[in-house]
């Protein structure tokens with residue numbers, strides 16, 4: 001269960017203002033006391049059905065709690081990911097509301113994720129493109145993708161994006177619950193024509209396309225999401241967003257936007273913060289299964305993935321408390337009638353397809 005200190009990244013529209021994130025401890029203090037289980041090495045070709053988590057907030061939790069990636073306090077610890085057979089995980093550098101130095105926070109968290117991966121003794125590796133992704137999966141290691149959650153980090157526009165790109169960042173969400181100079185948040189949408197992407201936001205979409213940075217519309221307002229869909233040359237993803245038709249909160253996506261994302265070859269990751277999964281007080285894995293199936297029914301399995309939001313959610317569904325529960329989720333989805341092909345897509349195959357398609361829009365190295 002996530003500590004309230006890390007509530008953050010998950011995101012409600014009415015989320016309380018997150019607690020300040022303490023100054024990062026030096027990397028030495030984060031060196032795992034225990035050595036992670038070495039990853040099994042394999043010379044086989046890439047598995048047909050990789051397991052992908054499109055969004056976790058593990059680095060923020062590690063900083064808040066002062067724990068290494070191996071800590072049992074984490075929902076998506078390295079051992080939990082290994083045990084669940086996760087092949088790919090998108091690690092988000094979340095930018096808190098009102099951060100004094102949001103760019104510094106982004107750079108700091110990205111460097112901390114890089115250090116965390118280096119300290120994994122080869123069990124994980126950062127990947128910056130789809131070919132490298134398949135190589136790392138085939139090696140039996142966990143592929144880590146670096147992401148920014150919050151456009152407020154991009155204080156110097158293109159210069160900051162290039163700085164982050166050089167550090168390996170390949171996914172950016174232009175807002176969190178706080179609107180940015182680039183786009184409105186679903187938590188703070190402005191009415192009518194005033195909302196959506198700003199001119200700077202439109203330029204940012206083109207820049208991300210050019211550089212091969214995946215655009216993540218989770219947390220953006222409906223209008224901003226529609227703007228990105230209209231402008232982006234590459235398919236876009238909502239790394240951790242649910243269907244509004246099932247759970248009607250602004251943070252979830254309406255059917256029109258879901259269809260728009262899929263029609264352009266994008267991807268929607270089901271997420272597991274209880275209040276965004278179901279309205280009842282007791283949210284269970286059954287509700288999460290229903291949400292995944294609802295997304296699949298609307299857009300098709302090839303456009304659905306899973307972005308748990310582990311280590312960032314305040315309320316995980318019962319029976320879905322950590323990455324260790326993912327295999328049970330997949331079992332439930334199979335039992336609910338999903339075909340093997342559909343399940344393989346939702347577990348992660350859809351992301352591989354999506355990244356290849358999005359990367360083909362890249363015009364600069």
Ligand SMILES: [Zn+2]
Nearest residue numbers: 009010011240
């Ligand atoms: Zn989030």
